[in-house]
Amino acid sequence: MSDPVSIRRLYGRRAGHKLRQGQSELVEAALPQVSVPESGPLDSRILFGDDRPLEFEIGFGAGEHLAGQATARPDHGFIGCEPFLNGVVGALGHIRDGDLQNVRLHMGDALEVLERLPDASLDRLYLLHPDPWRKARHAKRRMVNHGPMDIIAAKLKPGCEFRLGTDHPVYVRWAMMIMNQRRDFEWQAQTAEDFLTRPDDWPETRYERKARRLGHEVWYFRYIRV
Ligand SMILES: C[S@@+](CC[C@H](N)C(=O)[O-])C[C@H]1O[C@@H](n2cnc3c(N)ncnc32)[C@H](O)[C@@H]1O
Numbered sequence: 082m083s084d085p086v087s088i089r090r091l092y093g094r095r096a097g098h099k100l101r102q103g104q105s106e107l108v109e110a111a112l113p114q115v116s117v118p119e120s121g122p123l124d125s126r127i128l129f130g131d132d133r134p135l136e137f138e139i140g141f142g143a144g145e146h147l148a149g150q151a152t153a154r155p156d157h158g159f160i161g162c163e164p165f166l167n168g169v170v171g172a173l174g175h176i177r178d179g180d181l182q183n184v185r186l187h188m189g190d191a192l193e194v195l196e197r198l199p200d201a202s203l204d205r206l207y208l209l210h211p212d213p214w215r216k217a218r219h220a221k222r223r224m225v226n227h228g229p230m231d232i233i234a235a236k237l238k239p240g241c242e243f244r245l246g247t248d249h250p251v252y253v254r255w256a257m258m259i260m261n262q263r264r265d266f267e268w269q270a271q272t273a274e275d276f277l278t279r280p281d282d283w284p285e286t287r288y289e290r291k292a293r294r295l296g297h298e299v300w301y302f303r304y305i306r307v
Contacts, residue, residue: 144172149284162191248292
């Protein structure tokens with residue numbers, strides 16, 4: 082079912098506009114302090130020095146949601162992965178401004194980090210406004226595919242939550258098809274209200290704000306790992 086080649090490849094851009102001097106200094110000073118170790122197994126103890134619950138965000142963009150969740154649960158550890166340098170700068174700014182001690186970052190592919198965690202080790206995983214790869218011939222690149230979802234399923238604790246947000250109509254249909262084929266996740270929605278209303282503990286992301294400005298409907302999928 083899964084396509085290992087498409088899981089391994091990282092698509093999309095890694096750098097955008099040139100960093101200002103203050104941003105470069107922030108990256109140099111702060112990124113090494115919060116970076117996920119480059120190799121070897123990972124767990125709460127290695128990352129935070131204790132056995133705290135872990136949460137994980139794939140593609141945190143500018144980091145506002147990651148920082149919001151980390152602020153709300155200072156006793157949890159948060160791992161955020163984002164290959165886009167300008168996004169990493171944003172997250173470092175949130176970490177500095179909020180004096181957040183419970184966030185670790187990886188500038189690169191989330192799946193590489195996920196694979197190094199023990200199975201059933203995550204309390205939550207967030208995938209918010211993933212790149213839609215709207216052309217049908219690029220569908221294999223979408224993060225919601227059985228290959229990546231197998232890894233996500235393995236790393237979530239049973240009873241814990243996978244959250245997916247998107248405003249993209251192609252992605253909505255695709256995600257529903259893929260997730261409907263899986264027996265290891267249960268969609269929590271009972272009424273349309275449940276997936277069209279942002280839960281209180283779901284901080285708004287930059288892409289979500291942009292989508293709303295454009296008048297798009299935003300979908301908030303919540304799945305429980307069975
Ligand atoms: C459309 S943006 C959404 C950003 C943010 N979640 C938001 O809602 O504002 C998708 C992000 O996913 C990141 N991304 C793509 N593939 C990734 C991967 N394999 N691991 C981690 N992040 C990835 C991209 O760099 C991009 O910043």
